[in-house]
Amino acid sequence: MAAMQATHNPPLTASDTGMTPAELLRGAALYLQHRGWTTHQFYDLVGGDAGPFPPACAVGALYVAAYGNIRLFIYDQLAKPGDAVRAAGRFFAAYLDPEYDTTGTTYIDVISDWNDFEGQTLADVIEALTDAATEWDGIHCAGGAR
Numbered sequence: 561m562a563a564m565q566a567t568h569n570p571p572l573t574a575s576d577t578g579m580t581p582a583e584l585l586r587g588a589a590l591y592l593q594h595r596g597w598t599t600h601q602f603y604d605l606v607g608g609d610a611g612p613f614p615p616a617c618a619v620g621a622l623y624v625a626a627y628g629n630i631r632l633f634i635y636d637q638l639a640k641p642g643d644a645v646r647a648a649g650r651f652f653a654a655y656l657d658p659e660y661d662t663t664g665t666t667y668i669d670v671i672s673d674w675n676d677f678e679g680q681t682l683a684d685v686i687e688a689l690t691d692a693a694t695e696w697d698g699i700h701c702a703g704g705a706r
Contacts, residue, residue, distance in 0.1 A: 579626070580700070581648035585693035587625030588618065588648075589686045597621075597682040599675060603630050618675040618685050619668055622648055655692040 579587075596615030598604040602623070604615040616624060623631040626645045649667035653660045656674045660667070675685060 579644055580696065581644075581651045582693040582696040582700075584622060584625045584644055584648040585652060585689045585696070588621035589689035589693070591616065591621040591624050592618070592682060592686055592689075595621075597685055599680070602632075617672065618652075618689065619649070619671050621689075622652070622671075651696055652689070652692050655695060656688065 591613075592615075595613050596604070598607070598615045598617055598620075600617075602617055602620035607615060612629065613624070614630065616630070620630065622645060626642065626648070646667070649671065650660075653667035653670035657663070657670050660670050663670075674680070674688075
């Protein structure tokens with residue numbers, strides 16, 4: 561993956577969770593590792609484990625990491641992404657596609673397209689989330705990872 565461009569300046573911590581984008585990205589990776597991964601939808605609500613913590617895509621896992629539960633934005637108008645999710649999502653989108661902020665697409669579109677790319681694997685998604693978190697720490701934390 562390409563390094564972040566100097567124009568990408570997410571906040572050091574997100575006011576709505578107190579978590580850094582790196583912590584949320586690592587949380588999303590852990591969620592996927594333990595609960596499973598899906599494509600073409602935020603959560604697999606009808607698959608093998610449609611319980612309260614179903615398999616998720618990278619964006620869905622990011623939301624669970626931030627809020628502690630799944631978020632169904634279509635049905636829950638109060639469940640809009642907060643600063644923490646936007647900061648982590650934007651950073652991850654820029655990590656995946658350095659041209660992201662000039663394409664006119666949202667971080668959700670960039671991450672979802674990448675998540676759903678044919679041949680993508682759970683291992684690829686976990687590795688990218690973890691590597692992006694490490695890169696964020698390297699850029700924003702004195703001495704690298706916290």
